[in-house]
Amino acid sequence: MGASLNEIKQRIGSTKKTSQITKAMQMVSASKLTKSESHSNNFQIYAHKVREVVTHMTAQELTDIYTNNVHDGVNYNSMLLARPVKKTGYIVITSDGGLVGGYNSSILKQMMTMLEEDHESQDDYVMIAIGGTGADFFKARGINLAYELRNLSDQPSFDEVRKIVTMATTMYQNEVFDELYVCYNHHINSLTSQFRVEKMLPITDLDPDEAESYEQEYLFEPSKAAILDQLLPQYAESLIYGSIVDAKTAEHAAGMTAMKTATDNAKNIIDDLTISFNRARQGAITQEITEIVAGAIALE
Structure with missing residues (x-):
């Protein structure tokens, strides 16, 4: 799960950089x-x-x-x-x-x-x-x-x-x-x-x-x-x-x-990746809580 979170975070970062480039090209x-x-x-x-x-x-x-x-x-x-x-x-x-x-x-x-x-x-x-x-x-x-x-x-x-x-x-x-x-x-x-x-x-x-x-x-x-x-x-x-x-x-x-369309598409991709990142992180937290509870029950 940790590797998946890092991968999503890297994709968000690279897409943001791409959108900055397309935004600059749009202005030019x-x-x-x-x-x-x-x-x-x-x-x-x-x-x-x-x-x-x-x-x-x-x-x-x-x-x-x-x-x-x-x-x-x-x-x-x-x-x-x-x-x-x-x-x-x-x-x-x-x-x-x-x-x-x-x-x-x-x-x-x-x-x-x-x-x-x-x-x-x-x-x-x-x-x-x-x-x-x-x-x-x-x-x-x-x-x-x-x-x-x-x-x-x-x-x-x-x-x-x-x-x-x-x-x-x-x-x-x-x-x-x-x-x-x-x-x-x-x-x-x-x-x-x-x-x-x-x-x-x-x-x-x-x-x-x-x-x-x-x-x-x-x-x-x-x-x-x-x-x-x-x-x-x-x-x-x-x-x-x-x-x-x-x-x-x-x-x-x-x-x-064309550059405006590319910038808008990048923003949509970032939004989708952010949702995926939050879901993955929530899943990881839920998994950790489940494991802690299970461990506490086992010690009783």
Whole structure:
């Protein structure tokens, strides 16, 4: 009985130490989440303004394209025009490590389902992975990666992802693939995220009816087409970057929730072990009293 009591006491001690670690990790993730949400909100202000400018500059072109009234001789930017899809590009965003609950598994499971349903072979798509978990997952299943990016910081700057987002838009312009989707977990709140597949290229989500009207006309130098050649890739890159920031926010929220769950589970285990310890100790005391009484009776 004494050995059993010591064993229970050791388990209580080790579980308490584990709960202290998970509690500290929960607080760290909560701090990262707060910073990431602020980063994401600030970026949304920038993204809204860029969208407003791009929509205004492309309003006439968008109207022609959406009404299928494309004029001969007009140089429509290739990033606005849909073309026959021979290959599809995917950017899949996961975390680099674990301890984030079901964050990665939900993304990868739904990605594999989508690939199996939409494509007959690997020749139909080009895969780009952001995050070591996703990269290792696809490699283990024989899926070739055009590019992978690991070890992003908790609040990634645009410079960190510039190479991969620029490469993605360049691959589209060079017709390596004919449309590009970004697949990731969208942050809703600290407890909820949602798998999202967003079409980034061609740029088809702009509404010409949203275009602002101004009394004064824009003066373009050297030309409107030349400016759009620079602006539209930057706009597409900003959309991809925004998805990465959003995914990082969801990752920190998942980490915080996972560590809170682990801390709560540790507390439940400690409570159960404490009850077991008290019962075992009460049993030992009862046994000792019984033995003393039995001995006293034997001496009478």
